[in-house]
Amino acid sequence: MISYQLARSAKRKTLAITVKDGQVFVRAPVYVCQSKIDQFLLEKSHWIGRKLKQSVNNTLAKQNAFCEDEGILFAGQTHTLNYQSQQKAPVIATGDYLHVLVNQSVSDEHSPTLVKNALLTYFNQIISEKLALRLPYWIAKTQLTPVTYKIRYYKSRWGSCNSKQQLTFNSLLAMMPDDVIDYIIVHELCHLQHMNHSADFWQLVAQFMPNYDVQKDWIKRHKIGLSVFN
Numbered sequence: 001m002i003s004y005q006l007a008r009s010a011k012r013k014t015l016a017i018t019v020k021d022g023q024v025f026v027r028a029p030v031y032v033c034q035s036k037i038d039q040f041l042l043e044k045s046h047w048i049g050r051k052l053k054q055s056v057n058n059t060l061a062k063q064n065a066f067c068e069d070e071g072i073l074f075a076g077q078t079h080t081l082n083y084q085s086q087q088k089a090p091v092i093a094t095g096d097y098l099h100v101l102v103n104q105s106v107s108d109e110h111s112p113t114l115v116k117n118a119l120l121t122y123f124n125q126i127i128s129e130k131l132a133l134r135l136p137y138w139i140a141k142t143q144l145t146p147v148t149y150k151i152r153y154y155k156s157r158w159g160s161c162n163s164k165q166q167l168t169f170n171s172l173l174a175m176m177p178d179d180v181i182d183y184i185i186v187h188e189l190c191h192l193q194h195m196n197h198s199a200d201f202w203q204l205v206a207q208f209m210p211n212y213d214v215q216k217d218w219i220k221r222h223k224i225g226l227s228v229f230n
């Protein structure tokens, strides 16, 4: 039997299961009997197993994130993090490596945090350069023009478009391949016309990027790798 934490609430009308950090949580209405809960867990056991595995992989990826010799997504490819005690720039990408300058006086346990910050700054710079090239291209092609755009680090979104027609892009787009960055640009530009994810919105996206499913799918498949900064 799966071990889980149970929370009963008077407001709930149905049973619900969530998996977080390798733990199973069950939320239930006050009057549901134990055998109903057991049966529900049994029915969902495949789903729970899959979610637990994902959750464990995710936790492992986060624990090792930014340590030396660990992998990190950059421009759509997994690069190996390499700590350097002497180099001219804080971060240098060569081949399959991301070389990050780490001061030798910094203790081992603090270096991942410093590496994380150095990478964020580097990713921000990379994505500014890419957007400076790709955004004008897509504006010309779509005839959709934002008032301004900026780049910042977001925890859980790749871009945004507000009612003032200002676009924001996540610095972490630097982790993605160019075609996926293009998809995010087109996605946000199309929000200038449709401030929602309606059928009309997706039709507009498809007009400029007929195979956008490929890019959406790339993001889905690299969910864990893309989430290490969170």
Ligand SMILES: [Zn+2]
Binding pocket: 187, 191, 196, 197
């Ligand atoms: Zn959107």
